[in-house]
Amino acid sequence: MNREEFDINQELEQMRQDYANLKERFDKQQIINEQLIQNAMKKDARRLFLSKKTVPVGIALTILAVILSRVQGMAWWLTLSLVLFGVLVFPAVYWVYQGVREEEIYNGDILSTTETLRRFKKRYIVLEAGICLYFFAFVVAATLFMTSMDISAELMWRRGVLTALLCVGTLALEYYFARRLLNACDDIIGRLKMKDE
Amino acid sequence: MDNKERLFTELVREHKGTIYSVCYMFSKDTDEIDDLFQEILIRLWKGYDSFRAESDVRTWIYRVSLNCCLNADKKRRRGGERVPLSVDIDPFEDTDDRALQTKRLYARIHQLGLVDRAIILLWLEGLSYEEIGAIVGISVKNVSFQLHRIKEELKKSHL
Numbered sequence: 001m002n003r004e005e006f007d008i009n010q011e012l013e014q015m016r017q018d019y020a021n022l023k024e025r026f027d028k029q030q031i032i033n034e035q036l037i038q039n040a041m042k043k044d045a046r047r048l049f050l051s052k053k054t055v056p057v058g059i060a061l062t063i064l065a066v067i068l069s070r071v072q073g074m075a076w077w078l079t080l081s082l083v084l085f086g087v088l089v090f091p092a093v094y095w096v097y098q099g100v101r102e103e104e105i106y107n108g109d110i111l112s113t114t115e116t117l118r119r120f121k122k123r124y125i126v127l128e129a130g131i132c133l134y135f136f137a138f139v140v141a142a143t144l145f146m147t148s149m150d151i152s153a154e155l156m157w158r159r160g161v162l163t164a165l166l167c168v169g170t171l172a173l174e175y176y177f178a179r180r181l182l183n184a185c186d187d188i189i190g191r192l193k194m195k196d197e
Numbered sequence: 198m199d200n201k202e203r204l205f206t207e208l209v210r211e212h213k214g215t216i217y218s219v220c221y222m223f224s225k226d227t228d229e230i231d232d233l234f235q236e237i238l239i240r241l242w243k244g245y246d247s248f249r250a251e252s253d254v255r256t257w258i259y260r261v262s263l264n265c266c267l268n269a270d271k272k273r274r275r276g277g278e279r280v281p282l283s284v285d286i287d288p289f290e291d292t293d294d295r296a297l298q299t300k301r302l303y304a305r306i307h308q309l310g311l312v313d314r315a316i317i318l319l320w321l322e323g324l325s326y327e328e329i330g331a332i333v334g335i336s337v338k339n340v341s342f343q344l345h346r347i348k349e350e351l352k353k354s355h356l
Binding site: 007008011012016017018019025026027030032033034037039040090104105106107109111112114117184193194 | 202214215217235282315335
């Protein structure tokens, strides 16, 4: 054993000793109090994922919107776009949340949990991009349908450009905030798979 | 308090030191420890039903705690009601002799990246390579490789 190796082994042994002392100190502390336990058993974990109620509530709202649009005598294309939104978005939401069970995800090992989180976040961004595209198409279609109702070409363009900017801005913001999480996930996965691949 | 709640409380009391140590190694101040500890308890309680009794309880607690700390670091999201823990010492401020050891250890571990921190923490706990592999989700051979790499990093930072 050379001098350098001896030093690092000594260092690690010192770390182990320091850790054992630290654990001993923590073990002697009360740490847990009644309120903490009660809170844990009553409170919800930070919502990482969509509530299970979101999809049924969303479907119910879409049906209600369709009924209202008919009662209010709105144009058929508006009703159809609502139905189309429901038909497209709910399977997409199911796809995003497929295999992600909040109660169980943190019970998994670090690698599989990180992979699940990464997959979920990427799919979530795709879903959001889809919704933005739909919104853009909706505004463009609405503008086209309304051309007969005395709307100038300039206003049409302005509306289209504004919507496109809104969509791109939303996506850019989502990507900006998701990037940190995705990068951290990539780093963890990369390090852990370094040897196994 | 029903039987399930009583068993859970006993389990948490038994492993409180372990959970607190993990939180400490991933936090920058006592408020952050309080937040993480609280979040881990909630996740342990949520996952208590799906936790299978046949798997080692210590492994499960490490999995939930480390996943929670790693995830909190990815998101750096804070807020919500904080219940202070019943701890008489402040591991960040304590100035007795042992505090020097603690600070030295904390500084050494905080030089490492998040994954490396998790692995070295499990090694310091004295867990076997099989147990570390089961918690992290990698093979025993990979655990050995990762530990060797981490030791090299510690060696480099020591120079």
